Amino acid sequence: MLRVADLHVHYGSIEALKGIDLEVREGEIVALIGGNGAGKTTTLKTISGLLRPTSGRITLWDRDLTQVPAYRLSHEGIVHVPEGRRCFPRMSVRENLLLGAWGRKTDVSADLGRVFSLFPRLAERSNQVAMSLSGGEQQMLAIGRGLMGRPKILMLDEPSMGLGPMLVKLIFQLITEIHEAGATILLVEQNARMALAIADRAYVLESGRMVLEGAASDLAQNPAVRRSYLGEK
Amino acid sequence: MRIPRVPRPLRPRVLTSRRQLGAVLDRRGLLLLGLVAIAAPVAAPSDFFVRIFILALIYVVLSSGLNVVVGYAGLLDLGYVAFYAVGAYYTSILTVRVAIEGWGISPQDLWWLFFLDLVVAGLLAALVGVLLGYPTLRLRGDYLAIMTLGFGEIVRIVATNWVDLTNGVAGIRGVPLPAVDGYVLRSPVLLYYVVLGLAGLAVFGISRAVRSYVGRAWIAIREDELVAEVMGIHAQRYKLLAYAFGAFYAGMIGVFFAHLQQYVNPQSFTFWENILLVALVILGGQGTIWGPALGAVIWTVAAGTALSVPFVQQHPETRFMALGLLVVVAVIFFPKGLLGGRKLRLEESSANGSEEAAADRQQARGAGEAGVDPGRFLSLPAPDPNGVLLRCSAISASFGGLQALKPTDLEVRAGEILGIIGPNGAGKTTIFNVITGVVPRRTGEIRVGEHVVGRVRPSAITRLGIARTFQSIRLFREMTVLENVMVGAHMRMRANFLSVLWRTGHARMQERTAHREAEELLRYVGLWEYRAAEAGSLPYGFQRRLEIARALMTRPRVLFLDEPAAGMNPTETDELGSLIRRIRDDGVTVVLIEHVMRLLMEVSDRVVAFEQGEKIAEGTPAEVQANPLVIEAYLGPES
């Protein structure tokens, strides 16, 4: 469904991605794991158009997205929930969610109802401004806002970052639920253990190159992965 | 025959100054520049150009002085010209209205007053700078700009309307030309050399100031005032110093201007002048030594020579249309200024293979081999009798009615690693903020050892041996890695401002010591190779470590780490764990907020758990992990 081929991205003179290939099939959860500075966030930002690749192709159902401006991509069905949640801090929960459906006139309130039923905490706080929410609630809001965009593919960047163990579990549970409801998900996670637990397939990125890929369960058994990313000595 | 090079002593200048200079200007370059400056009036085809050069040099002083405030300390000042006015009016009033008209002294006998006034007016302007700067200290960014604009206008309007003192718009006439022992410097060429001397003095003084710990403090404030404060920099004091120092030069050159014109009136000190000066600083490159000077020369000479172009003479407004266009084009193509934005990057730093750098490296390595113990810098005072370093009793904090931290007791014992856990919004970071003075506490008492901490600025708390890092990394991104760490030495820099300008032996030695310590700390955290890289260009995990090194540079008794492992993978997290242990073993007590339980539970001696602004559990890691309240609120079952 989503295919990334030979993607190169530069920050100034530094090459952050050195030709990566990646594929997400419909209905999958694909995890992208790797160390700091490996290029995980860069990959997502490039797919969602925030960064321009130096070369390479990004296609969704064979439609070339490489030259589509960033703001169009969410309308194409690529929705990116960025690292650090990035809710609109001085707007209410409801306004944040409505913005998720920006540009769409139909069925907005129905979608709003669906998100509220998925995240009852948000429904309770729908008139609070986003900056007054706790970290976990903000993450729910960010994901909810993403869902409002009716994603064909939902890209989550470090949804567990900075959350306590219980919340991390809750967020992963929610991701599984969303997936079971039919969403295709590309997940970037530092918490490789959890990510591999829920993913169908996974990629391992190191210094801008894909070094491993395969079924998530296989990778979770791979000794190199276990040593580098699962913290086994 | 080859003469073996003797390794030179370690020179801190090498790494720090070049980047700040913007354009690299070595000794040869300086010499050449000096020669060009000296030859300029002789080479000039007519006195008209000499007059333009004189104006250009006046603007060099003004823009360089303003650069201290805007470019280094990061305070957008739209009222700087007021200090220039203070200097010009001070000398005019004293010379003409008091001495010549009031006391009937002949101008010939007053020639020395000009030279005296250069200094006195500079000091007076500095004083006014402090007075005007004081009420603006709380303001940030654009508010500050508008307020300084207001001050500038007020000074001008008062000068216009206080006729008894300033003679209003009519101005003060008959200010004598500069003279030496009665010989009047009537020739523009001689006047040029006077102002060249003043400009040289200004650029020299400013370059010395900014290449010292004072300059680092200014840049730190510009980059992140709160963090600068936490590094022990009394931000308000240094902002005032920037105002005063910048104002000094404006006052000084104002004196020259008045005597050059033999006349002052408020029309020379308009808002337009302020705008122009800010534009010159930005166009040339704010925060570089030569940028603003270059901007001033280009602008003045271009605007001046345009006066001779027949087309411009017929359509005078095109002179300013062209300048306007030029500004837009220049800003679009050089947004950081002509000399700005030339930074040493990661790759360049290793390519910086000059002999000097090599000598540096060798020297530093030598020092390491000589068995210097990194922990030496982490020297600790003797622990207090109860073994408690920090005791908080019933401290609390609230924002806008929301009580973020309910009255809480907390003690930190010497030599331990204390872990703090809790869900988001539980008040963990707030505790850090209250202890480090970043957030005012509503109630309670904090003791460091025997010392009761009053309601003081963060910098004062840092002086008590408390250092911290931030949850979201807050480095001085535009400074190099080494400079970042050196900022941490700020509290130990005792050379006063004058000896910094004079670069006394004491000041130099101090700078060298800080440099050496910073390099060793960088080696301690494993970042030595990156010391010349810009901090913002480091990978994320390195930035975390750099923040720790910078905090350690303040030689703390207690180090507060706020989620240092956030965003690290397990391998990095493990490395971080051993670094934290090493820091503790070297004698620094550590307080650690962390969500990564594997790390926290492994390294902590004790753990405190918070929820909703309250302490809910305290004990050994095992105890806390087993605490049902903690499990319910935070860890969840099966942890």
Next chain:
Amino acid sequence: MRLISRLGVLLVGAAVVAAACQGGGGQKFTIGFGGTLTGEFAAFATNMQKGAQLAIDEINAAGGINGVQVEMISVDDRGEPKEGPVVAQQFCDNKAVSVVLGYSFSSVALPAVPIYDQCQMPVLASAVTSPKLSGSSKYFHRNVPTDAYQGAQMGEYAAKILGLKQIASLHQVDDYGNGVTEAFENAFKGAGGEIVSSDGYQLGTKDFLPILTNVQQKNPDGIFIGGFYPEDAKIAQQARGLGMQQPILGTDGAANPELIQLGGDAVEGLVFYATFDPTIDLPAVKKFVDAYKAKFNEEPNSWAALAYDAVYTVKKAAELAGGNSRDKIQTGLGMVKDLPGVTGTTTFDQSGDRAMKLLFIAVKDGKFALAEKQP
């Protein structure tokens, strides 16, 4: 480093080129014209510039000065005092320039005077009226009378001829406004009148309601404005808007046809004095007015007229002294006596000022006309 040394070379190079451009001429009589040609207050100098240009064109058509064609170099000082010496130096350095005209602001002329003094350049200014310039240098002349003289004339006129008893005075806070108003007030009080209020305002003020609201309370029987026509027009409009119907007196600053365009009905009846009256029935004036209108599409004002006369005064000086050098012009200016022009006759006194008779002019039916009552 290379950047900076290259820049130095570049600058010096540019200077040389510019200087080369600057030389030239030699066969021409060159007049320097300095004034504020850009910025908020550019109108005064552009008017003078036009007047001078007209005179130069006429003279050139008639064979020039002492047989030499005349050209004018205009330089903008932007109204900035710091430009004063630079512009002066530019004229001094240019050996072709033998006299300098113009000047919009005394504050720009004052720092320029010592430079002209040094290079012995005669100056004949046409719009600066500060008493401080009187006798500031033997090279400095002007063909516009000083504020002190003009203001006093108006004060006496208001009290004695118009018979006003109580006047509220408004003045722009600068050399010109302060000087002219002080003279006016003293003369008016000396003649038995009373000044009920005296308020200042900054040049360029648009909103006079605060002052006028106060003036209205005093209910004077006349309002005097020591300022320029844009402000005169606004004061008149706003005063009429508040329902004040008192007669308004202006100064030579009002002597500009724009006053009527800007002020409309509100300035009807406004009385002021001037050195120049476009409606006066003299052949020379009519010729000047017609030629000016034809060339510039607008009515001439007194600055245009003064600069026009200044050029003819320079011509006369050159002819009297028998040469076109700075030296000769300087000598010649001292010899000019009762030279007729569109602004009356020109003679310079010891301090370089011009003594002359003022005309009192009123706005009548949307036009300037000699006031009914003349001294």
Next chain:
Amino acid sequence: MIEQHLANGLMLGAIYGLIAVAFTMVYGIIELVNLAFGEIFMSGAFVAVTLSATAVVLFGTVVPMPDLPFWLALPLAVVFAAILGGLIERIAYKPLRRAPRLAPFISAIGVSIFLQGLGQSIFGTSETPFPNPVGGPPIIIGNVRVQPLSVLILVIALGAMAALALLVRSTPIGRAMRASAQDPDAATLVGINVDRIILVTFMLGSALAGLAGILYGANFGFAHYYMGFIPTLKGLVAAVLGGIGNIPGAFLGGMVLGIVESLGAGLVPGGAPYRDAIGFAILTILLWLRPQGLLGVRLRERA
């Protein structure tokens, strides 16, 4: 008498308020102090006066003009100002989106200088008369006299401000504006064309500045290429007074500044020449006591 001074200040304040709102909108979205509003202000006045004349002198030559009625010339001039503002944004600010903070500010200064010179080239150095579009006798309430035009100015300004505040608060486009202001990247990710939103904001702000220029010109009976400078400075001060970024605050700031100036110039003996200083002094004192402005919210330091 004090009532009269208040009435005087109210009208002046309405004009300052409009410019302040223009500053605040643009500042709110890209943190830029757009000093070029001064020249947009000027262009508004000139276009209105030009369209409603039978002929004007442009570049020194007489050009016939359509002689439109004021009520038609006004909206056309406002549209012109909006388009000019949009052009400036595209040419001088958009390339600087990722540049250091002060760069666009300096670019704005450049634009301002350039347009001033252009104004002088086109319209000459003299003031152009601006005929009073609303004649008629003054309205007298008690012992206060106001011009019908002043009342109209107040009504137009209040209407424009209210419409704008409503637009930003309660419409989707307003929501998108706020979102782009608070987090442009996140706004892009939800599908908002941030560049276009910024352009729209600029055009709206420019329309207001142009409107302010027309009202100012009509009220004081002139148009001049330098006319925008001082009122714009005042508008900026007003925006800061009100707490920059806050639309009703900016308008309130304008009102406060207008009234304080009028009272200061009228009631303080010898105060008239100091009127500009009065405004700045108030600003200084207020910022000292309340650094976030009248209605601004103090943002808590993140740590």
